[in-house]
Amino acid sequence: DAGVTQSPTHLIKTRGQQVTLRCSPKSGHDTVSWYQQALGQGPQFIFQYYEEEERQRGNFPDRFSGHQFPNYSSELNVNALLLGDSALYLCASSPKVYQETQYFGPGTRLLVL
Amino acid sequence: QKEVEQNSGPLSVPEGAIASLNCTYSDRVSQSFFWYRQYSGKSPELIMSIYSNGDKEDGRFTAQLNKASQYVSLLIRDSQPSDSATYLCAVIDLTGGSYIPTFGRGTSLIVHP
Numbered sequence: 001d002a003g004v005t006q007s008p009t010h011l012i013k014t015r016g017q018q019v020t021l022r023c024s025p026k027s028g029h030d031t032v033s034w035y036q037q038a039l040g041q042g043p044q045f046i047f048q049y050y051e052e053e054e055r056q057r058g059n060f061p062d063r064f065s066g067h068q069f070p071n072y073s074s075e076l077n078v079n080a081l082l083l084g085d086s087a088l089y090l091c092a093s094s095p096k097v098y099q100e101t102q103y104f105g106p107g108t109r110l111l112v113l
Numbered sequence: 114q115k116e117v118e119q120n121s122g123p124l125s126v127p128e129g130a131i132a133s134l135n136c137t138y139s140d141r142v143s144q145s146f147f148w149y150r151q152y153s154g155k156s157p158e159l160i161m162s163i164y165s166n167g168d169k170e171d172g173r174f175t176a177q178l179n180k181a182s183q184y185v186s187l188l189i190r191d192s193q194p195s196d197s198a199t200y201l202c203a204v205i206d207l208t209g210g211s212y213i214p215t216f217g218r219g220t221s222l223i224v225h226p
Contacts, residue, residue: 033213040121042201042216043157056213090156100145100205100212104156 002027004093004105012111013081021076021108025093031055032074033102034066035090043090049074050096078110086112115140119202119217126224132189134220136202139183145205146178146185147214152198160200161187192224 005024013019025032031050035043045058049068068074072093078085088109092102116139126132134148145164149157163169163176163185175188185204189196199221203214 040218042117042203042218044216045213048213056211058213088156094212100147100214101159101162102214104158107156109154 004029004091004103006089006091006105006108008108009106010109010111012113014113015081015083017081017112018077018079019081019110021078021089021091021110022073023076023091023093023105024073025091026103029093029095029103030072031094031096031099032068032072033092033094034074034076035092036060036085037088037090037107039087046076081112083112086110115143115204115206115215117202117204117215117217119200119220121218122221123223124220126192126222128192128194128224128226130192130224132192132196132222132224134187134189134200134202134222135184136186136217137184138202138204138215140204140206141180141183142206142208143183143204144207145214146176147203147205148174148176148185148187149201149203149216150198151201151219157201189222192222194224194226197222197224 033048034046037043047057088107091105151157161176177186199219201219202217
């Protein structure tokens with residue numbers, strides 16, 4: 001049973017560029033949440049997708065957008081990258097939207113130069 | 114704005130000792146509490162969840178919850194060097210229908226031989 005997978009594992013971009021991160025949820029899960037974890041901080045909630053719609057959103061600017069596909073996989077897009085966007089981006093899946101327990105993927109480490 | 118406070122540490126304990134990790138939260142309506150372990154460069158892994166006042170034991174781990182004092186703790190008995198990691202506390206407020214956890218910044222634990 002495959003767990004949550006994310007790609008790529010590492011990414012280096014320059015300021016102003018755009019990036020797309022991908023996530024496949026654990027088998028049987030239909031809800032995907034994205035988090036940003038800066039160095040030395042806890043994960044900060046970006047948004048959650050269920051039934052291909054954004055259901056909840058944290059305190060992140062519109063430069064952060066996402067998508068969920070019919071197979072429940074998801075993408076996180078960040079436009080106009082800033083140095084402060086450098087972080088570990090975590091995807092978490094859960095069996096349904098009203099589910100407290102989330103399973104995290106390995107993360108994508110983004111470095112913005 | 115919900116806040117979850119943890120001492121960033123590091124907390125250093127000798128092998129075989131009891132490690133005590135503490136977490137306080139600001140929102141009295143928080144109802145679900147979680148401890149995650151995060152090894153350096155890896156994603157968070159759920160260790161324990163607790164919902165009611167008192168203690169909950171799972172192997173060498175014991176979670177303690179005191180809602181009146183708004184704190185939750187994690188005890189690790191017979192600490193091993195492999196327990197060296199950052200421990201994240203997370204809380205969920207279910208009253209608003211959101212199942213999104215708020216994380217603390219984590220406490221770094223070092224278990225030395």
